[in-house]
Amino acid sequence: xxxxxxxxxxxxxxxxxxxxxxxxxxxxxxxxxxxxxxxxxxxxxxxxxxxxxxxxxxxxxxxxxxxxxxxxxxxxxxxxxxxxxxxxxxxxxxxxxxxxxxxxxxxxxxxxxxxxxxxxxxxxxxxxxxxxxxxxxxxxxxxxxxxxxxxxxxxxxxxxxxxxxxxxxxxxxxxxxxxxxxxxxxxxxxxxxxxxxxxxxxxxxxxxxxxxxxxxxxxxxxxxxxxxxxxxxxxxxxxxxxxxxxxxxxxxxxxxxxxxxxxxxxxxxxxxxxxxxxxxxxxxxxxxxxxxxxxxxxxxxxxxxxxxxxxxxxxxxxxxxxxxxxxxxxxxxxxxxxxxxxxxxxxxxxxxxxxxxxxxxxxxxxxxxxxxxxxxxxxxxxxxxxxxxxxxxxxxxxxxxxxxxxxxxxxxxxxxxxxxxxxxxxxxxxxxxxxxxxxxxxxxxxxxx
Numbered sequence: 001x002x003x004x005x006x007x008x009x010x011x012x013x014x015x016x017x018x019x020x021x022x023x024x025x026x027x028x029x030x031x032x033x034x035x036x037x038x039x040x041x042x043x044x045x046x047x048x049x050x051x052x053x054x055x056x057x058x059x060x061x062x063x064x065x066x067x068x069x070x071x072x073x074x075x076x077x078x079x080x081x082x083x084x085x086x087x088x089x090x091x092x093x094x095x096x097x098x099x100x101x102x103x104x105x106x107x108x109x110x111x112x113x114x115x116x117x118x119x120x121x122x123x124x125x126x127x128x129x130x131x132x133x134x135x136x137x138x139x140x141x142x143x144x145x146x147x148x149x150x151x152x153x154x155x156x157x158x159x160x161x162x163x164x165x166x167x168x169x170x171x172x173x174x175x176x177x178x179x180x181x182x183x184x185x186x187x188x189x190x191x192x193x194x195x196x197x198x199x200x201x202x203x204x205x206x207x208x209x210x211x212x213x214x215x216x217x218x219x220x221x222x223x224x225x226x227x228x229x230x231x232x233x234x235x236x237x238x239x240x241x242x243x244x245x246x247x248x249x250x251x252x253x254x255x256x257x258x259x260x261x262x263x264x265x266x267x268x269x270x271x272x273x274x275x276x277x278x279x280x281x282x283x284x285x286x287x288x289x290x291x292x293x294x295x296x297x298x299x300x301x302x303x304x305x306x307x308x309x310x311x312x313x314x315x316x317x318x319x320x321x322x323x324x325x326x327x328x329x330x331x332x333x334x335x336x337x338x339x340x341x342x343x344x345x346x347x348x349x350x351x352x353x354x355x356x357x358x359x360x361x362x363x364x365x366x367x368x369x370x371x372x373x374x375x376x377x378x379x380x381x382x383x384x385x386x387x388x389x390x391x392x393x394x395x396x397x398x399x400x401x402x403x404x405x406x407x408x409x410x411x412x413x414x415x416x417x418x419x420x421x422x423x424x425x426x427x428x429x430x431x432x433x434x435x436x437x438x439x440x441x442x443x444x445x446x447x448x449x
Contacts, residue, residue: 007032008096009065011056011084012075013042016098019152020073025049026158027105032069034084062087071096076148076171079196097175099147099168102154104178117287118147118166120210121187123335124280125167126309128187131284131302133165138302139294148172163293170206171196180213183291185221185243185283186229190334194356204228214238219290221283224248241290243282245275250282257281257299259289265300271307274342311434313339313416319445321411326441327418328434333361339418340365347408349401351375351382352421352433360385362420371408373401377425398426398433402440415441 007030010021021031031051035042038055046053056062062084066072071094074085088095106113117136119128129145136143144161146153148169156164166181170193173179186207197203211220211233220238222229224247233240242248250259257264257278264285267273281303288294308314309329316324327339331352340346350362351374359381363369369390374382379394386392391408395401405415423433442448 006030007069009034009069009072009084010075011035011072012078013045014075014077015150016152017073017075018045019155020098020101021045021049021051023105023154023157024073024101025051032065034065056084059083059087063091066091066093069093073098073101074175076169077196080174080198080202094177095175096177097172098152098154099166099172100176100179102152102157103176103180105154105157107178114161114163115141115291115293116164116166116181117291117293118168118181118184118210119187119283119287120168120170120173120184120207122190122192122332123330123338124187124276124283125169126329127277127312128185128280128284129165129167130309131281131306132287134302134306135284135288135294135299136163136165139288139298141293168210170203173209174202174206176209176212178213179209180215180218181210182217183219183221183287183293184210185287186210186223186233187280187283188223188334189226189229190332191357192332192334192355208232211236211238219287221250221286221290223279223283224251239290241286243279243286245279245282248282250286252278252282257285257303259285259296261289261296264296265303269300270303271305274313276338276342277308311431313342313418314434314438316438316441317445322406322409322413322415324415324441324445325417326434326437327416328423328430328437330418330420331355331422331430332357333359333420336362336418336420337364339416340368343414343416344368345370345410345413347371347373347405347413347415349373349375349395349405349415349417349437350420351378352419352423353425354378354381354421357420359420362386363389366390370410370413371405373404373408375401375419375426376421378421382420398436399440399443402437402444406444 013035033053072088133143133145141163143163144156146156147167214236218238220233222233224242224244243250311328314326363385366389371391372386393404417437427433
């Protein structure tokens with residue numbers, strides 16, 4: 001195999017990795033493809049784009065390839081401790097995420113770069129990114145929600161989009177060197193992804209890189225009640241704006257979303273207005289208005305018709321005074337706490353594959369708990385967290401979990417699937433888990449198999 005010393009090693013060939021490889025090749029650059037386990041699909045992709053595919057099964061193979069390339073573009077799922085990442089750092093090979101490569105292309109384009117605004121945080125990123133895109137669309141800007149979504153930023157460059165709302169995961173931010181946006185919000189921070197980051201400090205620093213390269217005139221939107229995030233914003237070159245339900249430049253008051261300019265819209269007119277919906281809306285509003293890309297009327301129009309993505313406290317059905325909600329996307333205790341805060345009397349279905357997090361935090365709102373059904377590999381950890389708090393049962397399938405939850409639930413209760421763990425024990429992804437939950441609930445509510 002002959003490899004150009006100007007080549008990029010694209011490591012990890014799922015959606016983001018393939019998108020990077022395609023765009024590099026489209027722009028005339030040389031690529032080397034690799035993955036932990038080479039499959040027939042990878043072979044077919046290699047043939048399709050006409051670039052070599054290599055196996056990196058030993059440290060000597062990794063070093064040989066790294067010595068022959070200019071940079072590494074790892075897929076978001078490749079953790080910091082992976083041998084390829086560790087070796088690249090030791091050899092001084094540049095590591096660039098998909099966001100970084102896409103940003104450089106857009107910045108260096110012959111036409112004026114299109115505005116990018118962004119969202120990061122432990123929870124709420126996708127919803128807030130979608131809200132932001134909706135507001136910009138309402139303002140007349142053809143906007144794509146990209147990044148840690150179904151569409152990588154690099155895949156959107158060759159489209160007619162006039163603006164980008166970028167969901168910035170820590171995985172993508174960790175490997176950035178120049179990436180910046182004209183306005184961006186950091187929603188919150190809590191322990192998560194400790195199966196990817198070596199420690200909590202590394203996770204925080206990865207998030208903070210969203211503001212590392214801000215220039216004068218950029219805007220950093222931070223939660224008014226998180227001093228550590230505010231300090232990270234103030235350490236940047238950006239102008240700092242705060243948000244929060246109870247306070248901040250953008251806040252709620254007397255049933256209204258409010259900003260420095262005054263009232264923006266009645267909260268009652270939002271498509272959905274659970275507490276976290278209001279907080280997310282304030283952050284999205286701050287990003288769009290402070291960037292000068294939208295006005296108050298655009299915000300109101302967008303938020304009135306906004307529909308959330310599935311698997312995020314998604315209403316499934318009601319019977320006998322019991323409402324059922326699918327929050328399969330909640331893969332950390334912090335995300336579960338947000339969901340629990342939305343209801344009063346709850347039968348919780350929780351568990352899955354833990355990612356190194358302390359699940360005792362699931363039980364921090366005991367007054368809301370009717371009962372818990374523990375599922376998946378972490379069922380013992382979930383049960384332990386709720387010992388002495390409420391009744392607990394363990395289920396070995398989703399249908400059994402739904403049936404058990406039904407036996408606990410009383411008139412006025414909510415049954416909530418909010419796992420606090422990943423889905424990778426029983427399912428391929430959180431979406432598949434949520435779909436199965438809704439299917440099982442449907443059987444229960446209709447009595448049909």
